[in-house]
Amino acid sequence: MDTAFVLPELAGWSVICLRPAMQQAAARRAVQARGARHVSLPGLALLPPPDVALAREHLRKSLDCPVLVFTSPAAVAFAARLLPLAQTPAEQVFAVGEGTRRALARQGLMALAPPDDAMHSEGLMTMPHWDAISGRVGLVTAPGGRGVIAAGLARRGLQVQRAEVYQRQPPRLDARHWRALAQAGAPRAVLVSSGEALDAVLAAVPAQLRPTLLDSVAVASSPRLALLAGDAGFAHSLTAAAPTVPAMLDELAAYAAAPGFR
Known part of the structure; x- marks a missing residue:
């Protein structure tokens, strides 16, 4: 041997x-x-939102939407500190990537994510599921970023309920x-x-x-x-x-x- x-x-x-x-x-x-x-x-450096009470209220409104989008594992982690995510009545939940999808699964939410070669904002917005979606979408994220998802949802005529549950700061x-x-x-x-x-x-x-x-x-x-x-x-x-x-x-x-x- x-x-x-x-x-x-x-x-x-x-x-x-x-x-x-x-x-x-x-x-x-x-x-x-x-x-x-x-x-x-x-x-x-990822930090809690500057106004926790306001972030919690915005998250509550987002979780009441029929469709949810989480932009990162950090968005899931910080949102879960504010409210229990599994209690949302949302019919569809989307994750930007596999890491975010797994983080949501640990919180009791099953989410859809783009394929492996498209795990980014553009990939999320090209998923065919959006063709059948109308009305309100809860976007759970942080301030800043490239704004691709919010802009893509707006172009489709969807109403975005944004919840900024954490903040990105210099390292x-x-x-x-x-x-x-x-x-x-x-x-x-x-x-x-x-x-x-x-x-x-x-x-x-x-x-x-x-x-x-x-x-x-x-x-x-x-x-x-x-x-x-x-x-x-x-x-x-x-x-x-x-x-x-x-x-x-x-x-x-x-x-x-x-x-x-x-």
Whole structure:
């Protein structure tokens, strides 16, 4: 029997994750399972809404709509702190991606999500289900963002009841984050799933560490973000088949295994 030891597919890699702090633990487990070193560099701080009572009232109105849209796992988590989600009378619930769909399932709500290669706002709005929907739609989200979903719903003549259940703020990065980046050995990759997070990290990174960051392979969760990474100065970028951490690591592993990489 061949008992030769086989190294994990990403052994020796440092994988820098820009996801919010509340999502880093799951990312760390996925990265370490591939044999790579996880480097936490949260690009956004996710906080409760500034007016909790007002957010709860807006969420109550959204949950009363016949159709619901949740824009992120964070939207689900913060909404569940305000009101029990499973009690909604909504007939249809939509999630922007698989992570959001799973978060809703844990709260007792079964949701529809776009296919793996379209887990983004544009993909959600091209789902055929919208052709048969009219009336009010509850949109559970945060302030800001690109506004693609709200604009798409409005173009269809739907009435949007918006509930902003959390807020995105600039990252709280300190010396320990930059020390971890400085110690991240090559080869390195950066998981890019948010343009806002990427911009925030690039704005905050110390000048002496900027080359370390940009010398990494940017693994983007969509073609749009791959273009943003290129514009930001990353020498090389990949586009994952889906915006989940496992899919992004799959793309990186395929790149690392390609002939001529080493």
